[in-house]
Amino acid sequence: MIEGGCNCGAVRYRAEGDPIxxxxxxxxxxxxxxxxxxxxxxxxxxxxxxxxxxxxxxEDKDTFSGNAVLRKFCGRCGSPIFSEPTDGKGLLIVKAGTLDDPAPFVPTVSVWTSTALPWVVLPEGQYAFEKNA
Ligand SMILES: [Zn+2]
Ligand SMILES: [Zn+2]
Incomplete structure (x- = not known):
């Protein structure tokens, strides 16, 4: 069971299984x-x-795909928790920084490297996509 929450503790969440x-x-x-x-x-x-x-x-409508993304955050402390695409695929994004223990979740993919800051070094062997994957 993966658990996490916001900075002030008002929002807590849990996820079953490993991320896709x-x-x-x-x-x-x-x-x-x-x-x-x-x-x-x-x-x-x-x-x-x-x-x-x-x-x-x-409701973030300024997206490349044109499908809005719902940005869900703690209204009390402002921590971003989830992003929920509205493309009907039923997927949910959890912001890794809010996990109780983010260390095991090593990113294997980078997306939107076309707008990555010039000083960001991508991990070796990682899949990289200039735009969306
Ligand atoms: Zn909070
Ligand atoms: Zn993004």
Missing amino acids: VVAQCHCTNCRRQSGSAFSVNLLFKGAAVSHDGELSVY
């Missing part, structure tokens, strides 16, 4: 949303993830 993929995303939306150089995202089937506590939602 762990990816670094260097897109500008992830950069702004995370307040960092890139996001580390764990992709799950939505049904595998549950949470307690209230999530605030921002």
Whole structure:
């Protein structure tokens, strides 16, 4: 069981099973949303993830695919928790930095390397995609 939560403790979540993929995303939306150089995202089937506590939602319509992404975060402390694509595939992204123990989840893929910051060094042997995978 994978568990995590926000900075203030108001939101806690758990995920069953292993993520489908762990990816670094260097897109500008992830950069702004995370307040960092890139996001580390764990992709799950939505049904595998549950949470307690209230999530605030921002409907991010400025996406490359044109499908909105629901950015779900703790309205109290602002920690980004989930990103939920609205493309009907039923997938949910968990923001790796909110895991209780992120260390085991090594990203094997980088996406949107076309907008990666010039000083970011991608791990050797990682799959890299200039845009989306
Ligand atoms: Zn919080
Ligand atoms: Zn992104």
